[in-house]
Amino acid sequence: MNNDKLILAILLLPVFGALGILLARRWPNLRETVTVLTAVSLFAGVLQLLDPVLAGLRPAVALLEPLPGLPIAFRVEPLGMIFALIASGLWIVNSIYSIGYMRKNKENHQTRFYVCFALSIDAALGIAFSANLLTLFLFYEVLTLITYPLVTHSGTEQAKKGGRVYLAILMGTSMLFLLPAIVYTWHIAGTTDFRAGGILPGDLAPATVVALLALFMFGIGKAALMPFHRWLPAAMVAPTPVSALLHAVAVVKAGVFSVVKVVVYVFGFDILSGHTDWLIGISCFTIITASVVALNADNLKRRLAYSTVSQLSYIILGAAVLTPLSLVGAALHIAAHAFGKITLFFAAGSIYTAAHKTDVSQLDGIGREMPWTMGAFAIGALSLIGIPPFVGFLSKWYLISGALAGERYVVAAVILVSTLLNAAYFLPIIHRAFFRPAHDDPHHRSGHGEAPLPMVIAIVLSASGTFIAFLFPDIFLRLARGIALGGTS
Amino acid sequence: MSLAQHLPALQVVLPLISAPLAVLLRRGAVAFAIVTAAAWTAFAIAIALWLQVAADGAISYHIGNWQPPWGIEYRIDRLNSFVLVLVSGIAAVVLPYSRASVEREIPRESHYLFYAMLGLCFTGLLGITITGDAFNLFVFLEISSLSTYVLIALGRDRRALTASYQYLIMGSIGATFIVIAIGLLYLMTGTLNLADMATKLAAIKSTRPVLAALAFFTVGVSLKAAIFPLHQWLPNAYTYAPSAVTALVAATATKVTLYALIRFYFTIFGESMVFKSLPLPEIMLVLSLFAMLVANFVAIFQTNLKRLFAYSSVGQIGYITLGLSFDSVHGLAASIMHLVNHGIAKGGIFLLIGAIVATLTTRQGMPPAPTFDRLAGLAKQMPLTCFGIVIGGFSLIGVPGTAGFITKWHLILAAIEKDQWWLVGAILISSLLAVTYVWRFVEVAYFRAPPAGSAPRGEATYALLIPAYVLIAATIWFGIDTSFTVDTALDAAQLLMHNSR
Numbered sequence: 007m008n009n010d011k012l013i014l015a016i017l018l019l020p021v022f023g024a025l026g027i028l029l030a031r032r033w034p035n036l037r038e039t040v041t042v043l044t045a046v047s048l049f050a051g052v053l054q055l056l057d058p059v060l061a062g063l064r065p066a067v068a069l070l071e072p073l074p075g076l077p078i079a080f081r082v083e084p085l086g087m088i089f090a091l092i093a094s095g096l097w098i099v100n101s102i103y104s105i106g107y108m109r110k111n112k113e114n115h116q117t118r119f120y121v122c123f124a125l126s127i128d129a130a131l132g133i134a135f136s137a138n139l140l141t142l143f144l145f146y147e148v149l150t151l152i153t154y155p156l157v158t159h160s161g162t163e164q165a166k167k168g169g170r171v172y173l174a175i176l177m178g179t180s181m182l183f184l185l186p187a188i189v190y191t192w193h194i195a196g197t198t199d200f201r202a203g204g205i206l207p208g209d210l211a212p213a214t215v216v217a218l219l220a221l222f223m224f225g226i227g228k229a230a231l232m233p234f235h236r237w238l239p240a241a242m243v244a245p246t247p248v249s250a251l252l253h254a255v256a257v258v259k260a261g262v263f264s265v266v267k268v269v270v271y272v273f274g275f276d277i278l279s280g281h282t283d284w285l286i287g288i289s290c291f292t293i294i295t296a297s298v299v300a301l302n303a304d305n306l307k308r309r310l311a312y313s314t315v316s317q318l319s320y321i322i323l324g325a326a327v328l329t330p331l332s333l334v335g336a337a338l339h340i341a342a343h344a345f346g347k348i349t350l351f352f353a354a355g356s357i358y359t360a361a362h363k364t365d366v367s368q369l370d371g372i373g374r375e376m377p378w379t380m381g382a383f384a385i386g387a388l389s390l391i392g393i394p395p396f397v398g399f400l401s402k403w404y405l406i407s408g409a410l411a412g413e414r415y416v417v418a419a420v421i422l423v424s425t426l427l428n429a430a431y432f433l434p435i436i437h438r439a440f441f442r443p444a445h446d447d448p449h450h451r452s453g454h455g456e457a458p459l460p461m462v463i464a465i466v467l468s469a470s471g472t473f474i475a476f477l478f479p480d481i482f483l484r485l486a487r488g489i490a491l492g493g494t495s
Numbered sequence: 496m497s498l499a500q501h502l503p504a505l506q507v508v509l510p511l512i513s514a515p516l517a518v519l520l521r522r523g524a525v526a527f528a529i530v531t532a533a534a535w536t537a538f539a540i541a542i543a544l545w546l547q548v549a550a551d552g553a554i555s556y557h558i559g560n561w562q563p564p565w566g567i568e569y570r571i572d573r574l575n576s577f578v579l580v581l582v583s584g585i586a587a588v589v590l591p592y593s594r595a596s597v598e599r600e601i602p603r604e605s606h607y608l609f610y611a612m613l614g615l616c617f618t619g620l621l622g623i624t625i626t627g628d629a630f631n632l633f634v635f636l637e638i639s640s641l642s643t644y645v646l647i648a649l650g651r652d653r654r655a656l657t658a659s660y661q662y663l664i665m666g667s668i669g670a671t672f673i674v675i676a677i678g679l680l681y682l683m684t685g686t687l688n689l690a691d692m693a694t695k696l697a698a699i700k701s702t703r704p705v706l707a708a709l710a711f712f713t714v715g716v717s718l719k720a721a722i723f724p725l726h727q728w729l730p731n732a733y734t735y736a737p738s739a740v741t742a743l744v745a746a747t748a749t750k751v752t753l754y755a756l757i758r759f760y761f762t763i764f765g766e767s768m769v770f771k772s773l774p775l776p777e778i779m780l781v782l783s784l785f786a787m788l789v790a791n792f793v794a795i796f797q798t799n800l801k802r803l804f805a806y807s808s809v810g811q812i813g814y815i816t817l818g819l820s821f822d823s824v825h826g827l828a829a830s831i832m833h834l835v836n837h838g839i840a841k842g843g844i845f846l847l848i849g850a851i852v853a854t855l856t857t858r859q860g861m862p863p864a865p866t867f868d869r870l871a872g873l874a875k876q877m878p879l880t881c882f883g884i885v886i887g888g889f890s891l892i893g894v895p896g897t898a899g900f901i902t903k904w905h906l907i908l909a910a911i912e913k914d915q916w917w918l919v920g921a922i923l924i925s926s927l928l929a930v931t932y933v934w935r936f937v938e939v940a941y942f943r944a945p946p947a948g949s950a951p952r953g954e955a956t957y958a959l960l961i962p963a964y965v966l967i968a969a970t971i972w973f974g975i976d977t978s979f980t981v982d983t984a985l986d987a988a989q990l991l992m993h994n995s996r
Contacts (some may be wrong), residue, residue: 070976073904074985078975144895151894158942166942170934177930181893186919189907 009058009065013080013135016051020044020128024121031117038105041120045098048127052087052094059087060484066137076198078144081137083200084488085270088337089263090134092344093256096468097127100251103352103464107247110359110458118155119245123252125152130256133263139188139198139272142264143180146228149260150176156248157241168243175237176227184225187218191272200267204274215273215281222268223285228261229322232292235315242307246355249307254314254347259340262321266336269325270489278328285326290420292319297427304365306354309431310347316424317343317390324405327417330490332408337486338479339401342389345471346398349386352465353379356457366435371444373436375455378462380439382469387432389472392425397475499543503556503569506540506579507622507635509533510586514614523606530614531590537621538587541579548576549983555627563627564688570627573987574831578624578754581835585746585842585966586617592962593739596849599856600737601649609649609737615642616743620751629677629687632755636673639751640666640719643744647736651862658731665718665728672715679708680763693763700768709764713756713775720752722816723786726809733805734864738849741801745808746842746966750834753815757830760819761991770822779820784921786813791928795935800848800865803932804841807891810925811837814906817922821909824988829905832984836898836973840890843966847883850955850963854880870936872945876952879960881940883967888933890970893926898973901981 023044030037058065059082068079082090104123108116129152132145150173158169192198195205206215227234241253269278296316303309317339324336356379357363361372373380389396402421409417456462475482498505513533517526548554553572557563571579593613601609619639626632644666648659681687683704684695699705714725721729729749733741760769770776787810794806811833818830848865854877855869856862863869874881886897893903903926910918954960973980 072901072975072977072981074981140895147895151889161942166938173930173934178927181926181930182920182923185903185923186907186911186916189904189919190911193908193911 010067013067019048020124024124027120041101045101049094052090055082076140078141079137080135082135084485086134088485090131092341093130096255099464099467102460104247106458106460107355122152122156130260133260157244159245165243168240171240172237179225179227179234183221187221187225200271226261226264229265230315230318239308239311242311250348250351254351255344262318265322266325275328282326289319289323293424297424301431304367306366310350327408327412327414329408329412331411333490334486335401335404335408337489341482342397342401346386346389349382349468353383356461360454360457369438370442373439382465384436385469391428395476396472400479502540510537510614510618514611517607517611521607526607526610527594530610534586534590538583541583544571545576545580564686564691567631568627569625575624577983581838582620582747588962588965589739589743595958596739596853599853600862612642612645620747623751627689633674646740647732650735650737652735655735658735662728662732669715669718672711676708676712679704716752716756720749723782730802730805734801738852742842742845745845746838750838776820779816783813783817787925791925794932798867804844823909824992825905826909828984828988829902831987832980833902835980836902839966840887840970843963844884844887846963847880850880850959854952854955867939870939871943874940877954880955886967892929896974898970901977
């Protein structure tokens with residue numbers, strides 16, 4: 007099969023997987039087998055594209071033209087490759103985890119859950135491979151809509167409210183800001199293709215550049231730039247596997263991926279230089295503010311959600327600084343944060359499943375009950391704080407180097423301060439879990455032990471990912487450097 | 496081939512004959528078969544005509560071989576061949592559906608009358624679309640209107656009678672205005688042939704009677720097409736009419752009158768007269784904005800699903816008139832493609848609502864109104880029906896991948912071309928209003944608990960679902976493969992703008 011057809015095969019695979027899941031709905035074991043098999047073959051398919059992309063090829067395929075001159079088209083470039091690898095790879099781990107979580111918690115509508123999950127991953131890959139803004143927008147909106155049933159999975163009043171916020175912010179921003187930005191780009195550039203060096207005409211007035219960039223940055227609500235971040239904590243009402251893969255990896259990374267893509271391939275460094283100070287300001291503000299909110303959040307998933315908001319802005323910051331090194335850092339941080347945060351969410355879900363605890367203040371001594379889970383949690387947290395030997399260290403290193411190379415000393419300082427804040431909201435959890443005695447709580451019996459085996463396997467896999475990615479960052483680095491070259495024509 | 500030459504006549508004559516045949520034969524099943532066959536044949540003919548026009552350009556057909564401007568001319572170009580496909584296509588889908596739906600909603604003894612009226616209704620609509628003669632247009636307008644009044648009155652709810660009466664009054668006023676306009680034009684030009692009238696008008700455009708004709712025509716059509724604020728008849732008519740009728744009328748009737756408006760503005764009066772020398776575009780712009788924002792806002796607060804989507808129709812008609820008011824190729828193209836894009840989405844939605852009503856109807860019982868109380872938790876029992884309504888709703892919102900998005904894109908592009916950024920905002924806010932009313936349905940159907948004591952119902956029958964899903968699938972199809980809608984609309988818009996300069 008040639009690479010171009012392979013792209014289509016990859017994008018069709020989860021659709022067929024979803025159909026298979028639907029057909030196997032009466033036999034849960036078969037159904038989950040279909041999910042895992044689809045995930046594994048999807049990852050294998052994406053891996054097939056890795057070598058050609060590393061070799062400098064850009065497999066591409068174009069389908070119909072819904073608008074004259076604007077096809078639905080796919081083109082695999084390094085940044086999309088990173089995103090696709092992470093989304094499809096972690097889907098395998100997450101599927102294993104989901105089996106344990108959904109069964110142990112006796113969730114309803116499991117078939118719907120797995121079907122929507124497969125389609126969400128498909129939409130994420132559609133975003134990763136999109137060759138122009140129209141295709142990106144199409145899959146961006148599909149991703150919002152297909153994750154809505156997952157967010158509101160439980161069907162409770164609270165889920166309905168969370169779903170409202172989720173939909174209102176994500177659809178509201180994408181319609182009010184992103185769509186006009188895309189149409190305007192089409193109007194002035196005559197194309198919406200992603201091209202190295204950007205597509206916008208060079209003689210654009212500075213005010214127009216800033217306005218258009220603002221429309222894009224706030225329009226991509228999935229990147230959770232403040233003040234449009236509220237959907238992410240609202241989405242935490244979903245079952246934890248959804249929070250783990252979608253709201254720490256696929257959905258939010260689709261957001262920051264689109265941000266980087268727009269900055270590098272629509273604007274290009276030349277046009278943007280000197281016009282991103284405000285964006286740097288807002289992302290720095292988001293980093294610090296979200297960290298402070300996380301610090302005060304007692305609910306574990308809420309704390310993780312605000313930590314995600316803050317970490318996403320690292321990536322936006324990396325793009326906004328406009329140096330090759332910071333861009334490498336941004337691309338690398340897409341991977342680093344994915345591994346770290348999915349581990350933390352897995353841990354939160356395991357704690358909920360085994361001990362029915364949701365708050366940080368309840369976690370005293372839980373490390374002795376659940377050593378694997380909390381050990382993995384510690385590793386994920388250390389990686390996110392940016393401590394070697396975990397991959398989070400590498401991305402932060404590049405981000406800071408990039409900031410220094412661009413003589414943005416304030417940015418470097420913000421990253422350092424936020425590292426302290428990260429430590430301040432993660433380390434107490436680890437401390438409680440391992441070093442405080444379990445206090446008597448009449449509502450929660452102790453002696454619950456570890457979560458079910460599939461969950462433990464998944465969490466160990468994702469935690470070791472942060473370590474392995476630190477040891478062998480080569481593939482990610484090579485891909486990330488490929489993007490850095492794309493900023494300048 | 497002689498038959499192929501007469502396709503334009505057959506397009507109207509075949510459905511026209513089917514109606515009296517249905518009455519003569521008096522048996523519900525036979526009447527159904529005849530009118531359905533007529534609708535399908537009409538659809539095939541419309542496609543053949545569309546292909547022929549796309550390949551060889553406009554067709555002029557002389558009824559009875561009388562030369563225009565004395566005889567009646569049928570004139571088919573890119574624009575009306577497109578509308579013909581819409582009208583006959585919707586009729587071809589609604590008719591097979593109506594059998595299962597009418598069974599529950601209309602007494603058996605008047606079935607044959609129902610089919611006869613349905614046949615007359617789309618005959619009239621096809622006639623308005625195809626004819627190149629002003630008086631002929633008025634006659635067909637009356638045929639379609641009168642049959643629609645009857646069809647709406649057939650609704651089992653007593654309020655259908657008042658709804659029909661209300662529509663009758665407003666529709667008759669509209670028709671009177673239109674006939675006054677045509678009379679004035681005839682007076683000034685001495686001809687009823689549209690093309691001939693256009694050439695003769697060129698010299699006397701700014702005379703008072705012609706201006707009066709324009710005003711009468713605009714108001715008359717606004718009444719028939721439910722252009723804000725002359726839309727009051729529409730919500731009641733859509734709500735209380737039998738389901739199949741609501742779908743047919745919502746998808747085609749207003750669209751055809753809007754077609755007539757476009758035809759008269761661009762072909763007869765001329766773009767420069769309508770849009771350059773009169774403040775019409777400004778008025779139209781303001782009214783469109785009111786329709787998009789107010790009607791869509793009102794839709795949010797409805798508790799009857801049919802009424803909710805009826806108000807949504809008023810808002811969507813606002814998109815069409817907004818596109819007109821831009822007076823640009825992209826704007827006009829957006830209006831033309833939205834005739835179809837909105838027609839199929841709304842048709843599909845009303846068919847699915849009809850499926851709900853039919854399923855909730857007990858044998859010999861009254862068809863219940865689809866209020867939110869009855870729809871609570873319905874997604875569990877009728878997953879396919881509810882999901883279809885949501886997909887249709889996506890098209891009303893303009894989610895990419897649906898037909899509605901294609902229209903929205905062109906509208907935004909037209910607004911950006913004119914540097915009217917605030918209009919871009921207004922268009923997008925109105926689609927956010929659409930999100931809100933679609934999501935009201937989602938939350939009721941998917942999150943609320945079913946009403947206590949309600950008997951469990953199964954999914955709607957396939958006889959109802961399949962026709963509805965044909966239209967729902969079409970909204971997705973025309974969101975992805977737009978070679979039919981966008982190419983035709985852009986072509987037609989370019990021709991209209993070019994010829995009327």
